[in-house]
Amino acid sequence: MFLIGLTGGIASGKSTVSEMFRRLGSAVIDADKVAREVVLPGKPAWKKIKQIFGEEFILDNGSVDRDKLGQVIFNDDKKRKLLNSITHPEIQKNIIWKCVWLLITGHQFVILDLPLLFETGNMLPYLTFTVVVSCSTDQQIKRLMSRNNLTREEAINRIDIQMPLTQKCHLAAAVIDNSGERDLTEKQVVDWFKRFCASRAHWKVRILIFLAFVVLWGFYKFILGFFR
Template identity: 55%
Template sequence: MFLVGLTGGIATGKSTVSKMFRRLGVPVIDADKIARDVVEPGKPAWKKIKETFGDEMLLEDGHLNREEMGRHIFSDENKRKQLNAITHPEIRNAMFWEILFYFLKGYQFVVLDLPLLFESRNMLSFVSYVVVVSCTEGQQLQRLIARNKFSKEEALQRIESQMPLTEKCRMATVIIDNSGTEEMTEKQIMDVYKKLQRSRAHWPLRIVGWSSIAFVMWLALKILWSVF
């Protein structure tokens, strides 16, 4: 099995592309969903956030106040780095177990929806292909304002906190132009899907993976044999 990194700028349409991949039967691991899960009340990341940023970042029911946290970290890069240092290890661990699950299920490839793939670089060395979802700067700004009800200044602040979209496109294996109709985007996804299906990148990784599993099983049996 090989991994496909899916990224882009905020509000460029990664969620739309993820849904299209899912409709084709491709497993998609959503880093944003995992990021929400790992900060649920009582979890380790939630406790660290509470200790680091205080109770004012929490709602009355104990859940993270995302709007307040957003205002807090997007105006201060150091605080954003603090939050990332708390959440990113938890996100990576959760992603690992999902990847292992799909590997054991025998899938050829899995898509990792990673908004900050290039910014964090934590998973970049593990992906065989990088798909970047792009649109025009004007569309990105308008979509973000409409989706999140941000002011223009708030929207620009969030866009500028990420790596420029043009730079991400330069590092992409494939670019999905999401500036047109949904049908146009879907056609591009189908072309990418066929290309990934033809790839043989999964064979070396699968051989190594199964060899590792076989070694662990052999070692466990040897230990049990020595005990009994």
């Protein structure tokens, strides 16, 4: 099994592309979904958020007030880094376990939907391919204003927090242009899906696992023979 990192800028259409890959049959791990899972009431990250940020960021039903927390971290770099230091380790552990399960169940590749793929860089050493979903800055602003009911200034501020989309495109192995019609985006997704399916990168991992199994089995047999 090999890993593919999928990222983009905020409101560039990454989730749309991720869902297109999923409908084609790809295994997809959505980091945003995992991020919501790790802050569920009672989870370690939830406890730290409650302790460090305070009760005012916890709703009556016990869940984290994501909207209120988002307003704070988008305007305070230190608090954003503090929240990331709480949630990112938990998110990474969760993603690793999901990858292990998908490996055991025989998937050829897994797409990791990671909004901050290049910003953090933590997963880059483990990826075979990186894919960026791109569109124009003006499209980002308009989509974000419509989706999150933001002013133009608020939308620009949220976009500016992340690494520029043009820079991500230069770093990626593949770019999917989501600035046009949906059919054009979907055609690009299908083309890349076919390339991933044709790749033999997963055999490297399978061979390494097989060799590791052989070594462990040999060691096990040696120990049994030693104590006989």
